Amino acid sequence: MDGPAATKPVKIKPWLPYWAVFREDMRQTVRSWVYRTWVFVSVLTAIGYMHYRVAEFRGAGIVKHASDLLSDLLRWCVLGSVTLIIVLTAGCISAERGTLADSVLSRGISRYQYFLGKWHARLVIVLGTFLAMGLVVVVASVFLLHGDVQWIGSFFALLAVACILAIVISCGVSMSAVFSNSLLGIAVVWILVYGAGFVLWLLPLHYPPQFHVLSSLPYILRGEYHFAVLGRLVVWSATVSCVLAIFGLAYFSRRDV
Numbered sequence: 001m002d003g004p005a006a007t008k009p010v011k012i013k014p015w016l017p018y019w020a021v022f023r024e025d026m027r028q029t030v031r032s033w034v035y036r037t038w039v040f041v042s043v044l045t046a047i048g049y050m051h052y053r054v055a056e057f058r059g060a061g062i063v064k065h066a067s068d069l070l071s072d073l074l075r076w077c078v079l080g081s082v083t084l085i086i087v088l089t090a091g092c093i094s095a096e097r098g099t100l101a102d103s104v105l106s107r108g109i110s111r112y113q114y115f116l117g118k119w120h121a122r123l124v125i126v127l128g129t130f131l132a133m134g135l136v137v138v139v140a141s142v143f144l145l146h147g148d149v150q151w152i153g154s155f156f157a158l159l160a161v162a163c164i165l166a167i168v169i170s171c172g173v174s175m176s177a178v179f180s181n182s183l184l185g186i187a188v189v190w191i192l193v194y195g196a197g198f199v200l201w202l203l204p205l206h207y208p209p210q211f212h213v214l215s216s217l218p219y220i221l222r223g224e225y226h227f228a229v230l231g232r233l234v235v236w237s238a239t240v241s242c243v244l245a246i247f248g249l250a251y252f253s254r255r256d257v
Contacts, residue, residue: 017109021117025070028132043079046073046137047125049237067148069141074134074161078214082168082193087148089122089172090189091182093252111253119173119245126169127162134158150223155219156230160213163237168193170241174248 022049029035050069093115138154179185213233219225 018113018117019111021114022121025121026057026125027120029088029092029121032088034088035125035129036086038081038088039133041084041132042077042081045076046133049073050137067218067221069204070138070149070154070157070221073137074217075214077134078161079197081192085126085165085168086172087127087186088203089169089180090121090176090186091175093176094120094180094182094185095176104195112249115173115177115221115249115252116239118176119170120247122173123166124170125163125223126192130162130165131158134161139141149221152221153221153225156225157217160217160220160230164213164232166237166241167244172242177248177252 011111049072052188135158138149138151140159141149168189171192175185175189175192176182179188216225220230
């Protein structure tokens with residue numbers, strides 16, 4: 001009598017649920033009207049502002065350096081589009097409260113993987129879109145205006161703004177895990193972000209340079225930067241983002257869904 005057929009051992013992939021949440025959230029984010037509105041408004045603003053400056057340069061002969069134009073665009077990207085980014089991130093978990101129990105508790109998805117998948121997906125989508133749009137604006141400004149921008153300086157300027165946006169994204173996702181109401185989470189994040197920005201704006205110049213990164217963008221674009229300062233900005237941004245994410249993850253792991 002033949003023995004039992006040998007069965008092939010099943011390879012367990014513990015992080016497969018994380019990748020499923022990550023891919024699904026990226027797909028949902030790209031299709032959301034908030035994301036498309038943010039991209040549309042950012043592109044339209046960049047085109048309109050650059051068209052105005054180019055016409056001013058060619059018509060009136062007023063010299064406008066590319067570093068000044070790019071610093072204005074990046075600064076307004078942070079100040080103007082942060083509200084849409086908050087709306088995009090502060091409701092990523094709370095908006096799914098009706099199906100969250102089925103998604104997390106009734107299937108093989110832990111709350112840690114669910115939170116991390118949401119957080120990383122929003123970071124990749126928002127920061128990737130911002131860097132892509134910023135690169136296009138840098139190339140256009142170099143060829144259309146008086147070019148005083150260095151490529152390596154442009155990269156570090158985009159990186160500096162991306163560090164600020166990463167904190168906003170992490171705060172939004174964390175508050176989305178804390179509050180059950182999306183509107184309440186958006187309001188809290190909006191107050192925290194703009195309140196912190198106002199306080200940092202009032203700080204004297206003798207405070208650490210990473211707190212005055214927006215006012216230093218023209219110098220960074222022209223290549224007048226210090227690696228130590230930029231390094232501290234990256235470390236400071238990563239630390240604050242991780243602390244916010246750990247707080248949201250710890251609270252989300254213990255609360256009822």
